[in-house]
Amino acid sequence: MRRRLLVVSLAVVALLLSACAVPGERDDLTLRKKAADAGEVDAIFDRYREVRDAAIDLLDPKPLSTVETGAVLAIDSGSFEVSQRLSTTQRGLSRGLVVTHVETPAFSKYPLWFLATAYDPSAKVNRVQIFERESAVDPWLLVDAPQTLPEATLPEIRHGAHGAALVVKPDDGAGMSMSPQDAANAYAEVLADPTSAASGGIEQDDFIRQMRKAAETNGSLKGVTFTQTWAAEDVRHVLRTDDGGALVFVTLLRQDTYDVDDGVTVTWPAGSPQQAFLASGISTSGKLRYYHQVLLYVPGGDKKPRALGQYGGVVGADGV
């Protein structure tokens, strides 16, 4: 009986002491902030869905500038422009987006960013998105949104001592066949020229094959001189994977140039984005600019980088 009393007394004391948050000096005064907690991520996504759905309802991309920026805003704005010109509606409301996974790094200074994977039931794809806050007074904006098939598996992300996802500097190639920035540059080089020197270091994936096939088709047009260039922008968002590799968010600018002989006009099928931008076609020369956001995986060790997903579209055109 007394033994029970003793145990109960000790349990009560332990409970009382644990309830008292004892103040103390912090050992680690390093500047560090986890980009966002779960509640913030929910709030950011709620706002994103609300604004995007409003833009879809209005068929107006302007509201998107409050929740998106950079290449992803350009791609989405281009998509809205195509819909406006073709008098079609945008596919799928964003309220159906389901956040399935979040990876949050910690930073000692701005900008802050985090990765969120959301399943889009209307398109049946996973959107691997990066939200970024450029400064303390800026809102959270979507900056990267490559899409992967639902059956595609992303590599596991490595975490640090505080549970935060680890980031990699774009020029840090330690433990990998090349640095994230070098991988982005090499990938763009291979897209532009499959026979380039960089082709030996990059896996020939479906995206490269698809882009090469489209370029060959355009290049085979009679009376048309077709050139295509690819350029990688500076890499900003890289996460360390469990195998010592890196998950790299690459933005590529593609430019298709058409020089047409006299008496020839290049046109595109009705309903296509190119036709929306160049309704009368190209009779002398013209350019179409595209943004492609590619999710590039640089494995640990000597393995070649490969694309896991992409999202892109026409962002501008000019031609006569």
Added chain:
Amino acid sequence: MRTKLGWAVTVLGALCCVLGLALAVVLGPDSRFRTGPHEVDTDGTVVVTAPKVISWKGLQVEVLAELPVNKPVFVGIGNSVDVQNYVGDVERLEVTSFSTPWKVKTREVSGKEGLPGAPTALDWWIADSAGLGGASVSTRLPDQTVSAAIVAVGATNLTGLKVSFAYGIEGGFAKGIALVLVGAGGIWGGRLMRTYDADEDDAEDTGDESVDDGEVVEVEEIVYVYVDEDGVEHEISEEEAAALEAAEQHDEAEADPEPEPEPEPAPERPIATTGVLTAADIVAGAVPEEAVTYVYVDEDGVEHEISPEELEHFEPADDDEEDQS
């Protein structure tokens, strides 16, 4: 073992009592120290603590900023990464060192005049407040590097700023009292444990054993007493009693070396056969152990006393058998 544990619990309880009492007395019923208002000499728009000045966690802090003539003012506490990014390019008064109750070192940092945005529009403050003529925040410091900022809102500045500061433990007074009670309980519990252990030791010393089901078997305690010549009793141990008994037997053996001559036995006197003792028989000590009277009952139920010699002519009837029949 339990005695040691009892002492440990008692000491722990005493420590809790002292700690709780100190906590309650030092913090007082409002559970915090207060200092201020202290004048801060600045004509800028921002006063901010440098990233490593606030080095505590779990501490309840309260900052009150007051400005004259109802000027609008903002007070906020946020992660230093956010605060530094917010005020990093702005002209400001930076607190580089602070120690209680109010020992402050500051430095002027040059920069742009205006803040990049209104402090009230930001969502990352851990605690913030704005008001006319004064604003205060109260929060428990989190386990992250934080900075406190006082910002003039609108086109005003912080001239005439007075700051009051308070720190303590949320509910510290009540926790102190609770700690005293817990400590008292510990002291009492420790005492109980020690007493219990002492009882068990005594029981073990007297051969008292507990059985499996926890019941205690009572054993009669034997006390040896020696009575001296004056009739006074003295309690002695079993060994002393045995030694004393052996000594007495030895004394008796020494006192009777030869047996005393015994008197001749007196001739036996005849015992009355009638079963009735006479006075002479009693005086002579010839009292029979038990006088037996034999009775014959005739057909009419009348009893007739008979002698033992006549008994063989009759069939004996036992009272017990009659009762059973």
